[in-house]
Amino acid sequence: MNDIFIDVDCSQVYKHGQKIGGDVFLLSRNPERNQIVAILSDGLGSGVKANVLASLTAHMAHNLSFSPMDLTHSAKIIMDTLPVCKERKISYSTFSIADIRYDNTAERIVVNFLEYDNPPALYYKGSKNIPWTGETIDLQRKGAFKKELLHRQTFNLEIGDRLLMFSDGVTQSGLGLSMPLGWRIGGVNKFIERTLESNPEISSKDLTKAVVNKALGLDGLASRDDITCACLYVRRPRRTLIVTGPPFSKESDHILGEKIKAFNGKKIVSGGTTALIVSRLFEKKLKVDLLCWSSDVPPASKMEGIDLVTEGMLTLSKVATHLEAKTPVYDLPNDPVKKFIAILEDSDQVHFIVGTKINEAHQDPNIPVEIGIRRTIIGRLRKALEDNYLKETSQEYL
Amino acid sequence: MKKKDKILVKICVGTSCFVQGGADLLLYNDFLNPELLDKFEFEGCSCLDACKRVDNATGDETRAPFVMVNGKLHGNMNPEKLNKLLTDELK
Numbered sequence: 001m002n003d004i005f006i007d008v009d010c011s012q013v014y015k016h017g018q019k020i021g022g023d024v025f026l027l028s029r030n031p032e033r034n035q036i037v038a039i040l041s042d043g044l045g046s047g048v049k050a051n052v053l054a055s056l057t058a059h060m061a062h063n064l065s066f067s068p069m070d071l072t073h074s075a076k077i078i079m080d081t082l083p084v085c086k087e088r089k090i091s092y093s094t095f096s097i098a099d100i101r102y103d104n105t106a107e108r109i110v111v112n113f114l115e116y117d118n119p120p121a122l123y124y125k126g127s128k129n130i131p132w133t134g135e136t137i138d139l140q141r142k143g144a145f146k147k148e149l150l151h152r153q154t155f156n157l158e159i160g161d162r163l164l165m166f167s168d169g170v171t172q173s174g175l176g177l178s179m180p181l182g183w184r185i186g187g188v189n190k191f192i193e194r195t196l197e198s199n200p201e202i203s204s205k206d207l208t209k210a211v212v213n214k215a216l217g218l219d220g221l222a223s224r225d226d227i228t229c230a231c232l233y234v235r236r237p238r239r240t241l242i243v244t245g246p247p248f249s250k251e252s253d254h255i256l257g258e259k260i261k262a263f264n265g266k267k268i269v270s271g272g273t274t275a276l277i278v279s280r281l282f283e284k285k286l287k288v289d290l291l292c293w294s295s296d297v298p299p300a301s302k303m304e305g306i307d308l309v310t311e312g313m314l315t316l317s318k319v320a321t322h323l324e325a326k327t328p329v330y331d332l333p334n335d336p337v338k339k340f341i342a343i344l345e346d347s348d349q350v351h352f353i354v355g356t357k358i359n360e361a362h363q364d365p366n367i368p369v370e371i372g373i374r375r376t377i378i379g380r381l382r383k384a385l386e387d388n389y390l391k392e393t394s395q396e397y398l
Numbered sequence: 399m400k401k402k403d404k405i406l407v408k409i410c411v412g413t414s415c416f417v418q419g420g421a422d423l424l425l426y427n428d429f430l431n432p433e434l435l436d437k438f439e440f441e442g443c444s445c446l447d448a449c450k451r452v453d454n455a456t457g458d459e460t461r462a463p464f465v466m467v468n469g470k471l472h473g474n475m476n477p478e479k480l481n482k483l484l485t486d487e488l489k
Contacts, residue, residue: 264457272412272445288411290424298416299442300425311415311444361414361449361462371413 004159005237005348006109008038008390009204010230011212015169016048016222017388023051023167023228027385029390030066036100038067040230040289042118042167043093044085049262053082053093058391065099068237070329071135075150079141084314096165100157100233109157109234115116116150119171119185123155124162127196129189143200156299162233162272169227170211183218186240203346237392238263244312245355245374246273247398256398257281259353264342264381269303274355277319301338308337308343313362313371319344320377323384324376350385352378403441405487408466409454410426412445419462438467446471462484 003035015023022043024358029036039061039122042055064074074093082091094117102109113134117123123130134153141148157163166188175182183191186209195210202210211229219227240261244384247256258269261279269275279286284304297318298311318337329345332338337383355373362371385391410416410424413485426440448464448471461474465486 020431029411065410274442274448286444290440293411293421293424296420298411298413298421301442301444307442311411311413311416315417354484359413359449361412364414366461367414371417 003105003236004101004109005235006036006157007204007232007233007235007348008036009207009208010040010228011037011052011205012210013169013216013223015224015226016219018047018226019096020048020051021228022046022054023169023226024051024054024058025228025230026062027230027390028062031392033066034102034104034162035066036098036102038063038098038100038165038230038232039065039095040118040165040167040228041093041095042169042226043230044088046088046226049085050093053091055083057093057095060156061095061097065097065101071097071099071154072150074137075114075116076139076141079139079144079148081214086373092145094168096121097161098165100232111155111157111163111232113153113155113163114150115152116148118153119166119168119188121166122164122189122192124164124192124196126160127156127193127200129153129193154207157232157234159234159236162196162231164203164207164211164232165230166211167226167228169216169225171225172225173215173223173227175224177220178218183215202234205231207231207233208302237348239263239344239349239351240268240343241265241351241353242268242270243274243278243353243355244270245279246271246357246376248356252398253277253281255353256353263351265349266307266347267305267341268308268310269306270310270316270340271355273302273359274312275303275309278306278309292339294333295338297335297337300339308336308339310340313374313377314342316374316377316381317372320380320384323381323388326388343392344385345389347391349392349394350382352382352393354378354395354397356397404437405468406439407440407484408443408446409440410442410446410448410462410466411442412449414449415446415463418462419476423463423465423475425477426480431485434481434488437488438484448473453467453472454469 010025026039039058041054041057043050060078082089096115096118099112137150140150171181208229215227288301301309382393466477
């Protein structure tokens with residue numbers, strides 16, 4: 001696993017009263033080619049039509065970014081392809097494309113950034129905003145209804161750097177209400193700098209949420225346009241270790257102990273017997289927390305040095321089900337599954353140590369619920385984490 | 399009553415106990431005689447290691463869910479039985 005992590009996330013609020021938005025954010029990671037592409041597009045108008053335009057733009061930009069084609073040429077193709085609006089007789093949608101490539105160790109991260117008509121993206125080193133120095137390209141496309149200027153820049157990202165993209169809903173928030181000309185990019189910049197100063201390690205998810213909530217507040221809590229903010233943040237990865245199942249042979253117990261001790265990050269032990277083994281190895285008391293459980297998830301326990309101790313198969317399969325359904329954490333009842341998912345969502349790399357000893361009691365045909373096979377559930381967890389949450393996962397058997 | 403004078407009741411919350419009725423036992427605050435609550439101390443236990451002894455041939459006695467009262471293991475537990483067990487324990 002890499003020692004550098006590129007944290008990309010986005011927050012969004014649709015225009016007040018709309019069920020669908022005209023801002024589209026697309027992100028895809030292609031680990032085989034060491035490439036990440038993030039695209040933000042804002043379609044003309046709002047609602048379904050805008051969504052179609054923005055989706056079209058974003059998907060085209062996305063596919064073209066993975067081709068060897070030059071980004072400027074891709075932009076031309078996108079603009080030539082967009083359908084023309086019946087009322088306004090123009091075809092129009094804005095976009096920002098961040099094409100991120102890194103080498104195998106992720107020590108060198110190069111961003112190819114292209115922007116058309118979105119508010120200028122902001123680039124931060126620590127909490128300091130670094131002004132753009134990129135070039136401006138006049139497309140001079142045939143049949144263009146206005147001057148089409150593309151902003152393009154290539155730069156290196158280092159640890160602690162952030163790149164933020166917005167739709168105009170952010171910069172125009174509060175327009176004519178609390179602010180005569182809206183929040184504007186200067187105001188957004190000031191807000192982000194202040195947030196970064198008070199919380200230098202804030203995740204992309206929290207930072208974008210803060211920006212969007214602020215913009216929504218300026219709009220009087222009834223957004224007058226789709227508000228979208230996306231952030232790209234380079235940092236050290238947050239790691240989580242999940243230990244589940246007792247090792248196949250007793251002799252391997254101490255290997256498990258050493259692995260847990262050596263791990264740098266959050267630690268979850270999932271499984272009653274496993275917890276007992278770990279408690280014995282570390283000579284730490286295990287205390288079941290009878291306040292934290294629900295009718296289908298047994299209570300969690302507390303142990304010094306371990307962030308979360310839960311029951312095994314029932315908890316894991318419930319976690320897998322929620323990860324597959326992308327259930328938001330705040331919708332979950334206060335049980336071990338909620339704590340489990342909160343830790344997972346907050347990590348970038350998840351490592352599983354899977355014990356291979358079989359619990360004979362689980363094979364009892366009289367048990368009223370189906371207890372799955374550990375390996376299958378870990379497979380489901382990993383797939384959901386990788387596909388739905390874009391986490392890196394790895395596993396080993398013991 | 400001081401905490402150390404209370405009799406310790408351990409309720410197993412391991413997977414097989416939990417799915418076979420152990421979850422109901424965790425609601426001890428609701429079904430136990432209120433007088434009992436004061437005399438016992440309740441604690442969860444991640445596994446009492448009793449599930450491995452479950453054997454269909456030996457009948458109902460040793461089935462999950464398990465509860466340990468004052469160091470003694472009791473199987474095939476349910477709310478009514480636990481109420482009775484704890485009442486007897488005080489006699």
